[in-house]
Amino acid sequence: MNILELRKKAVQLRKRTWELIYNHKNGHTGSDLSCTDILVALYYNVLNQTPETVGTLEADTYIQSKGHAVEIWYEVLADKGYIDRDDLEKGYSTFNSPYIGHPTTDVKGMEFHTGSLGHGLGLGVGVALAAKMNSLKKHTYVLMGDGEQAEGSIWEAAMAASNYNLDNLTAIIDHNDLQITGTTDSVMRSNPISNKYEAFGWNVIEVDGNDLAALIHVLTSENNTGKPRLIVANTVKGKGITVAENRADWHHKVPSQEEFEEGIRELDAQMEALNHE
Amino acid sequence: MSNTDEKLTANAAIAQVLDEGTKLDPNLLVITCDSRGSAGLVQFTNAHPDRTVEMGIAEQNAVTVAAGLAHGGKHPFVFSPASFLAMRSIEQVKVDVAFNKTNVKLVGISGGNSYTWLGNTHHSLNDVAITRAIPDLEVYQPCDKYQVKALFKYLINSNKPAYIRIGKRKLDNVYHEDFNFVPGKATMIKEGKDVCLISTGETLFFTLQAAKKLESDGISAAVVDLGSIKPLDTEMISRLAQEFDNIITVEEHDVINGIGSAVASIAAQYAHAKVNILGFPDKPAIQGTQDEVLAYYGLDSEGIANSVKKVLSK
Incomplete structure (x- = not known):
């Protein structure tokens, strides 16, 4: 897809996610909207993976360590044909449905259970190390949150990724500076995060994580450093819907009817503007 | 020639089976947490550097990485003192290994009271309690070298996650060479x-x-x-x-x-x-x-x- 098409796709998926959360009164709204552009970049232009190949040794692996931002991932998987969108939109947060509030392997496209924070990077290290041992060209991508950086297990994994020179591993931090209680700096300061990963031996690149052109440029560039790569994607929590933007309390807030309708108007206006670009 | 009735530690018996296992299974791996000495695996790791992944003193990450390796087609056996593997890493065992049904074998070495003077931090007296409470995780505790060998032959061929608790002592022989291990059979x-x-x-x-x-x-x-x-x-x-x-x-x-x-x-x-x-x-x-x-x-x-x-x- 070209960048304009990707930007439209992001608006469309934000709208579906907003509707899914509103209709079922459950979801991590701010987190979903924050990382929407990252998932769009990965799934539509970067990942070497299809519904038929996902989970095979050769296909790229995507691990969403910040499992709570699952609603946008469901909508991406539905749009890409991994899962049935009707099943998702009827079943989400209903009895005995696979479409619940955190990722599980019951959903096609999700290769690991995540949601307990701090596990994704270590899983990525294992998958990337196995690919090296098997002499496979596959690449492994791990999306983490910035609040999640307080988990000690991440730093064990960061050390191991560097120790094994996993240049076939790309970690992305959805760096919106907010977590459920407030700013990451007020809860547990992880900034300056880039310096920490550099000190751990990573190739660190900062990017505007809500700019699809910038994301595509970074994600499709070669990592020739021999080191694991970290993309610090500076994002806005709740991106795209004014009432939810930059608000910690929207971490898993469900919109009221009024907020929902206003959000739809905003997203429709964004799509209309893109249609004229 | 070794005497077939010679008493062996569980470690020594495991190392023999895994060494043979490398010939049968091209994906068999040993994961160590600065624990290859305690696990009696120095000879194995020297002989098979390509089958060894050292994770350092980081038991949680060792379990998570093993789950990732298993997803990537490898068959890892993680070795760490039982006290750390079964308690410090238990959430990783539950989520990354059991929920994901990854083919990871967790070998808790020096279990029970076998670390003697090293004290309570190193003893493992709750590992069976916590591991048997985890869905889809098999739990084994072999008693002699014949059972260890038969068990590990089964584990090499099994694709299910398991926790195995062993101790340090040279084990008296209870069974014989022909012992056949069947999971779920007393x-x-x-x-x-x-x-x-x-x-x-x-x-x-x-x-x-x-x-x-x-x-x-x-x-x-x-x-x-x-x-x-x-x-x-x-x-x-x-x-x-x-x-x-x-x-x-x-x-x-x-x-x-x-x-x-x-x-x-x-x-x-x-x-x-x-x-x-x-x-x-x-x-x-x-x-x-x-x-x-x-x-x-x-x-x-x-x-x-x-x-x-x-x-x-x-």
Whole structure:
């Protein structure tokens, strides 16, 4: 897809996610909207993976360590044909449905259970190390949150990724500076995060994580450093819907009817503007 | 040539099987946490550097990375002291290994009280309790080199996650070369009619010794090996709970939620056999050599025999 098409796709998926959360009164709204552009970049232009190949040794692996931002991932998987969108939109947060509030392997496209924070990077290290041992060209991508950086297990994994020179591993931090209680700096300061990963031996690149052109440029560039790569994607929590933007309390807030309708108007206006670009 | 009756530690027996396993399984890996020495794997790791992944002193990450490696087609055996692997890493075991059904084998070395003077931080007296509570995780505790070898041959061929607890001592031989390991099957090692003793791992041999002592006192004790803790041989335990008035379990583990609890939960359905659980009490363990400590808690052959007599005289 070209960048304009990707930007439209992001608006469309934000709208579906907003509707899914509103209709079922459950979801991590701010987190979903924050990382929407990252998932769009990965799934539509970067990942070497299809519904038929996902989970095979050769296909790229995507691990969403910040499992709570699952609603946008469901909508991406539905749009890409991994899962049935009707099943998702009827079943989400209903009895005995696979479409619940955190990722599980019951959903096609999700290769690991995540949601307990701090596990994704270590899983990525294992998958990337196995690919090296098997002499496979596959690449492994791990999306983490910035609040999640307080988990000690991440730093064990960061050390191991560097120790094994996993240049076939790309970690992305959805760096919106907010977590459920407030700013990451007020809860547990992880900034300056880039310096920490550099000190751990990573190739660190900062990017505007809500700019699809910038994301595509970074994600499709070669990592020739021999080191694991970290993309610090500076994002806005709740991106795209004014009432939810930059608000910690929207971490898993469900919109009221009024907020929902206003959000739809905003997203429709964004799509209309893109249609004229 | 080695004497076939030679006593071996579980570590040594495992290293032999894994060494043979490298020829059968191109994906077999050993994951160590700065623990290759304690695990008796130095010779293996020197011989097979391409089959070894060192994770450093980071047990949580070792389990998570092993789950990732398994997803990538590898068959990792993670070795770490049982006290760390089963407790510090337990969330990684639950989520990354069990929920994801990754083919990871977790080998808790130096289990029970086998680290002796290293103290309570290093002892592992709750590992069976916590691992057997995790869905889809198999739990084994082998008692001699023949069972270790047969168990690990099964594990190399199995694609299910499992936790295996072993100790440090040179194991007395209970079985023979032809021992065939079947998961979910308990083994009646000695027939008896007055009382049924059930044990696992290193205390099984002491239980057998106790049963022999009891013969001279006119007490006929059956001895059952519960090397497969999960899956559990509910069929045999159900039968024993109806045949015997008294079952006594023996384990190098806290009395809470070890094999005693597993047996009692089945026996309770029949309201017939009384189940007495011999193990470590629910408090920090006393310090000493393994033999001293086991004797203190009545888990050596003499202590087990005395407990049996006390139960039967009630």
